[in-house]
Amino acid sequence: MWRGGSNTRTCKRRFFSSPTRSRHHRPPYICRLHSRGSQHLKAMAEVDHLAAERATARFDVEEMKVAWAGSRHAVHVADRMARLVASDPVFRKDNRTMLSRKELFKDTLRKAAHAWKRIVELRLTEEEADLLRQYVDQPGYVDLHWGMFVPAIKGQGTEEQQHKWLPLAYKFQIIGCYAQTELGHGSNVQGLETTATFDPKTDEFVIHSPTLTSSKWWPGGLGKASTHAVVYARLITEGKDYGIHGFIVQLRSLEDHSPLPGVTLGDIGGKFGSGAYNSMDNGVLRFDHVRIPRDQMLMRLSQVTREGKYVHSNVPKQLLYGTMVYVRQSIVADASKALSRAVCIAVRYSAVRKQFGSQDGGPETQVLNYKTQQSRLFPLLASAYAFRFVGDWLNWLYTDVTQKLEAKDFSTLQEAHACTAGLKAVTTSVTADAIEECRKLCGGHGYLNSSGLPELFAVYVPACTYEGDNVVLLLQVARILMKTVSQLASGKQPVGTMAYMGKVQYLMQCKSAVSSAEDWLNPDAIQEAFEARALRMAVNCAQNISQAASQEEAAGFYERSPDLLEAAVAHIQLIIVTKFIEKVHQEIPGHGVKEQLQALCNVYALYILHKHLGDFLATGCITPRQGALANEQLGKLYAQVRPNAVALVDAFNYTDHYLGSVLGRYDGDVYPALYEEAWKDPLNETVVPEGYHEYLRPLIKQQQLKLSRL
Numbered sequence: 001m002w003r004g005g006s007n008t009r010t011c012k013r014r015f016f017s018s019p020t021r022s023r024h025h026r027p028p029y030i031c032r033l034h035s036r037g038s039q040h041l042k043a044m045a046e047v048d049h050l051a052a053e054r055a056t057a058r059f060d061v062e063e064m065k066v067a068w069a070g071s072r073h074a075v076h077v078a079d080r081m082a083r084l085v086a087s088d089p090v091f092r093k094d095n096r097t098m099l100s101r102k103e104l105f106k107d108t109l110r111k112a113a114h115a116w117k118r119i120v121e122l123r124l125t126e127e128e129a130d131l132l133r134q135y136v137d138q139p140g141y142v143d144l145h146w147g148m149f150v151p152a153i154k155g156q157g158t159e160e161q162q163h164k165w166l167p168l169a170y171k172f173q174i175i176g177c178y179a180q181t182e183l184g185h186g187s188n189v190q191g192l193e194t195t196a197t198f199d200p201k202t203d204e205f206v207i208h209s210p211t212l213t214s215s216k217w218w219p220g221g222l223g224k225a226s227t228h229a230v231v232y233a234r235l236i237t238e239g240k241d242y243g244i245h246g247f248i249v250q251l252r253s254l255e256d257h258s259p260l261p262g263v264t265l266g267d268i269g270g271k272f273g274s275g276a277y278n279s280m281d282n283g284v285l286r287f288d289h290v291r292i293p294r295d296q297m298l299m300r301l302s303q304v305t306r307e308g309k310y311v312h313s314n315v316p317k318q319l320l321y322g323t324m325v326y327v328r329q330s331i332v333a334d335a336s337k338a339l340s341r342a343v344c345i346a347v348r349y350s351a352v353r354k355q356f357g358s359q360d361g362g363p364e365t366q367v368l369n370y371k372t373q374q375s376r377l378f379p380l381l382a383s384a385y386a387f388r389f390v391g392d393w394l395n396w397l398y399t400d401v402t403q404k405l406e407a408k409d410f411s412t413l414q415e416a417h418a419c420t421a422g423l424k425a426v427t428t429s430v431t432a433d434a435i436e437e438c439r440k441l442c443g444g445h446g447y448l449n450s451s452g453l454p455e456l457f458a459v460y461v462p463a464c465t466y467e468g469d470n471v472v473l474l475l476q477v478a479r480i481l482m483k484t485v486s487q488l489a490s491g492k493q494p495v496g497t498m499a500y501m502g503k504v505q506y507l508m509q510c511k512s513a514v515s516s517a518e519d520w521l522n523p524d525a526i527q528e529a530f531e532a533r534a535l536r537m538a539v540n541c542a543q544n545i546s547q548a549a550s551q552e553e554a555a556g557f558y559e560r561s562p563d564l565l566e567a568a569v570a571h572i573q574l575i576i577v578t579k580f581i582e583k584v585h586q587e588i589p590g591h592g593v594k595e596q597l598q599a600l601c602n603v604y605a606l607y608i609l610h611k612h613l614g615d616f617l618a619t620g621c622i623t624p625r626q627g628a629l630a631n632e633q634l635g636k637l638y639a640q641v642r643p644n645a646v647a648l649v650d651a652f653n654y655t656d657h658y659l660g661s662v663l664g665r666y667d668g669d670v671y672p673a674l675y676e677e678a679w680k681d682p683l684n685e686t687v688v689p690e691g692y693h694e695y696l697r698p699l700i701k702q703q704q705l706k707l708s709r710l
């Protein structure tokens with residue numbers, strides 16, 4: 001009866017009602033855990049399986065935490081916020097991949113509301129609140145509210161508009177999203193179709209979706225949560241189309257959340273991966289002649305007068321894209337977070353996991369000791385640090401450009417666009433690929449949801465697409481490179497991150513002086529090789545475009561776009577290497593910290609050189625022998641990193657809650673955790689599965705009957 005008749009009763013119930021029997025049927029380890037209870041678990045947690053690894057570190061981990069976080073204050077605040085989230089049961093996330101879409105969405109609403117409650121109760125600063133939200137680690141409407149809606153109003157709204165709308169947004173009296181992309185157009189912003197036609201009779205804009213393809217499609221937070229949106233639409237006044245502009249539009253009632261008349265909206269449906277980005281209500285939105293007051297056009301850059309006259313302030317039109325520039329720089333900062341999480345999991349697990357090598361009964365080999373594991377993993381570890389530092393620099397650049405713009409100095413706008421677009425593209429592509437590589441580095445267990453890696457990948461991978469498809473963004477960088485090359489002949493000196501192109505005479509013909517593996521530890525040798533490679537690739541593209549004399553320049557660009565993409569990547573990699581070298585040149589306190597960062601900087605640079613050796617050889621920057629020496633030095637650097645690897649990921653200072661991975665646990669006690677996690681799966685709620693009586697039993701019985709007839 002027990003076996004056959006009660007497949008809906010749970011293991012838990014049976015366990016308590018009939019312990020002997022349950023124990024018999026339960027896996028022995030689980031019974032042991034339950035019988036000893038939390039005391040046993042606590043005792044287990046006190047064992048540090050990675051202690052030996054930590055003991056081999058040759059640097060001060062606490063000081064490395066400071067180097068990673070940026071300051072002692074940053075370490076302290078991050079630590080406090082991470083623990084606050086980890087200790088609060090509302091922020092539990094280990095069950096996320098098992099929730100249905102509706103449950104997951106409600107859970108996201110609950111977490112967002114609870115986070116807000118805590119922020120208000122504890123009177124958290126903006127810095128603390130941002131960190132708290134980061135550690136809650138569940139994409140939701142608040143990301144778009146704070147991350148795009150508020151910045152769009154700040155960047156494109158007049159003082160008066162900011163005064164009216166920002167206090168409402170700051171107190172969550174309204175919830176906003178960023179509605180730009182449409183069903184038919186995302187990359188091509190100028191191709192958007194939604195219209196905002198000025199009606200001078202009523203002093204209103206009429207917002208309308210003229211076609212199916214003009215439906216807003218993708219905006220996060222739009223589907224179910226937002227009450228308002230910044231909507232991008234073609235401004236039409238006095239019969240003329242003035243192109244894309246931003247408008248604040250109310251979508252839902254502030255009383256009962258129902259859509260306002262003329263507004264049709266909903267969620268666009270399930271997305272890649274279980275859990276993951278499905279906590280976000282990416283939405284669809286259509287307007288049927290929805291009227292808004294004229295003063296809800298964001299009028300900082302251009303205005304429409306009461307009479308309907310269009311007035312454009314004397315500022316570059318591209319400032320309309322300011323919110324995207326802002327978010328792209330924050331995405332670069334986030335790349336190092338996602339990458340470091342994946343790397344932390346893979347490094348710790350690789351130190352715990354053992355395979356082969358015990359023929360004589362001795363201990364097996366930690367997989368982290370395999371050279372192949374090191375050559376796949378350590379460049380990713382180095383990339384996490386590289387992205388962290390280039391992200392800090394980009395944040396500085398963004399702040400600097402913003403201050404200049406306030407003073408009506410637009411000279412660095414192009415530099416900001418090229419750096420944010422290019423770094424966003426390169427760091428997100430590398431990070432997405434790296435998370436998947438970390439999954440493979442964890443073998444079979446990496447494929448389990450409880451490793452945290454599948455969800456991390458699924459949440460992260462759309463970063464290659466949103467806020468600008470990476471290929472489209474790299475082509476923007478390439479265009480700026482081509483413009484810069486073409487200006488070299490006229491003697492115009494490039495500035496900022498393009499300044500190296502001014503050394504064109506030298507860089508086009510220089511030969512690397514490297515003659516031993518150690519020579520590649522010289523930052524000048526690395527810098528020169530990367531500069532020469534980037535410049536020669538750009539110049540080659542420019543020559544090829546201009547040699548296609550029969551073609552228009554745009555056609556030549558189109559024809560050569562695959563090569564241009566590679567030239568753009570080379571330029572961006574040069575920026576990352578340069579900023580890492582600059583970081584290492586600074587004063588860095590703490591025993592051994594500078595030396596470790598130096599080693600990681602060299603790993604990053606020589607790994608890129610090795611991976612893109614074809615570029616370096618084809619452009620004649622280095623010889624095949626010098627390429628081989630770089631690879632030889634890389635192997636030596638991996639050996640140097642090996643004893644420090646676990647401590648280098650400890651320096652990220654992530655709680656087990658934030659990591660969300662049984663493989664990446666701080667204590668390295670992986671196997672009991674994996675084993676226990678398995679039993680939480682809903683399939684294990686019953687011993688006999690649902691469907692047994694419908695499908696399995698009849699099948700087995702039928703076969704038994706057939707056999708008995710033989």
Ligand SMILES: CCCCC/C=C\C/C=C\C/C=C\CC/C=C/C(=O)SCCNC(=O)CCNC(=O)[C@H](O)C(C)(C)COP(=O)(O)OP(=O)(O)OC[C@H]1O[C@@H](n2cnc3c(N)ncnc32)[C@H](O)[C@@H]1OP(=O)(O)O
Binds near residue numbers: 147330465466
């Ligand atoms: C652990 C998990 C972590 C997860 C991540 C966590 C957090 C991240 C934070 C937030 C993310 C959360 C959610 C994601 C939300 C996503 C939102 C979105 O996706 S919003 C929609 C974004 N859409 C795009 O990015 C569209 C991309 N397209 C464009 O930007 C433009 O169409 C494009 C491609 C630049 C072309 O522009 P266009 O005006 O048509 O013309 P041109 O190419 O001819 O350019 C004309 C000149 O303008 C210059 N330019 C272009 N853009 C800019 C700019 N942004 N700033 C300054 N200048 C710019 C360009 O260089 C040309 O200059 P010249 O005339 O040649 O001098």
Ligand SMILES: Cc1cc2nc3c(=O)[nH]c(=O)nc-3n(C[C@H](O)[C@H](O)[C@H](O)COP(=O)(O)OP(=O)(O)OC[C@H]3O[C@@H](n4cnc5c(N)ncnc54)[C@H](O)[C@@H]3O)c2cc1C
Binds near residue numbers: 180219466
């Ligand atoms: C998870 C997620 C969240 C999002 N959130 C928001 C949001 O909050 N608000 C919002 O407005 N939008 C949002 N978006 C939309 C996002 O910004 C767009 O999807 C993105 O800009 C890419 O545009 P697309 O979808 O039109 O891609 P497409 O341009 O259609 O890309 C398709 C393919 O064409 C290629 N391609 C396109 N143009 C060129 C070209 N000129 N040269 C060479 N190749 C080209 C691309 O590389 C790609 O391979 C979100 C998207 C996702 C996935």
